[in-house]
Amino acid sequence: MTKGPLATRRAGSGDDLRRSVRLFRSFLTEQTDPVGFYSLIAEDAVTLMSRHTTLAGKSVIDFGGGPGFYSEAFARHGARSVVVDADHAEITSHRRHPLSVQALAEAAPFGEGSVDIVFSSNLLEHVPDLPAVADRMASAVRPGGLVVLSYTAWLGPWGGHETSPWHYFGGHRAARRYARKHGKAPKNVFGESMYAASVAEGLRWARQSTTLELLEARPRYLPPWSRFLLRVPVVREFLTWNLWLVLRRVGNDRDTAEPKWGN
Numbered sequence: 001m002t003k004g005p006l007a008t009r010r011a012g013s014g015d016d017l018r019r020s021v022r023l024f025r026s027f028l029t030e031q032t033d034p035v036g037f038y039s040l041i042a043e044d045a046v047t048l049m050s051r052h053t054t055l056a057g058k059s060v061i062d063f064g065g066g067p068g069f070y071s072e073a074f075a076r077h078g079a080r081s082v083v084v085d086a087d088h089a090e091i092t093s094h095r096r097h098p099l100s101v102q103a104l105a106e107a108a109p110f111g112e113g114s115v116d117i118v119f120s121s122n123l124l125e126h127v128p129d130l131p132a133v134a135d136r137m138a139s140a141v142r143p144g145g146l147v148v149l150s151y152t153a154w155l156g157p158w159g160g161h162e163t164s165p166w167h168y169f170g171g172h173r174a175a176r177r178y179a180r181k182h183g184k185a186p187k188n189v190f191g192e193s194m195y196a197a198s199v200a201e202g203l204r205w206a207r208q209s210t211t212l213e214l215l216e217a218r219p220r221y222l223p224p225w226s227r228f229l230l231r232v233p234v235v236r237e238f239l240t241w242n243l244w245l246v247l248r249r250v251g252n253d254r255d256t257a258e259p260k261w262g263n
Helices: 017-027 034-049 069-076 132-140 171-182 199-208 222-233 235-239
Strands: 059-063 079-083 101-102 115-121 140-153 212-219 242-249
Touching: 017 034, 017 132, 034 069, 034 115, 034 140, 034 242, 059 069, 069 115, 115 132, 132 140, 132 199, 132 242, 199 212, 199 235, 212 222, 222 235
Parallel strands: 059 079, 059 115, 079 101, 115 140
Antiparallel strands: 140 242, 212 242
């Protein structure tokens, strides 16, 4: 199957360097104001998605959605959403209780073609087999529906999450350093709950799929002109930060049953 080119449409309102500066500044408040931080990036994700679809009336599975900040943003724009997350503590954190299913993404109880949109933010760096989990999530989308995936690149500045930037010296070494400094193991343990996800792996998965058409690939937090980075091997791993992918399930909408959950 021949893939369409990377999205070349004109950037939407506010998608510029000022947006990137605002988002990167917000990262400094993740620990002190997590509700404000996650609400901001969730609304920003909706803005990026709006170039490809409207959310009103759509059904969404939010894989790895934790306490549901993204699902709340989807609801504000008229979508019905359910969170799938393996960690009950994450789902109930911040005293939030979204409509949710506790399950691994690859074992989620949703049939093929169940929903209009599959969304996942910062989950794929936490699975040992990125392509397999991405395939499983994508299978839940009906023909004509969207798959929106975003994850943190291991070789980016924040690739080691709370162990950054020491992950550049090795994930296990960074974890040991964190434990010595803080007296506890990091939340994200390399080789157990965090893996070396690469930009190349995500692009290869998206471009080789026979059931999905790649609509857009870009560094999530950078301006639109930064898309050229994805064409430069090695460099893209360090500068992309977070890879944003939007794909459409190919097929005939008329062959799709109604979503199998919710009303």
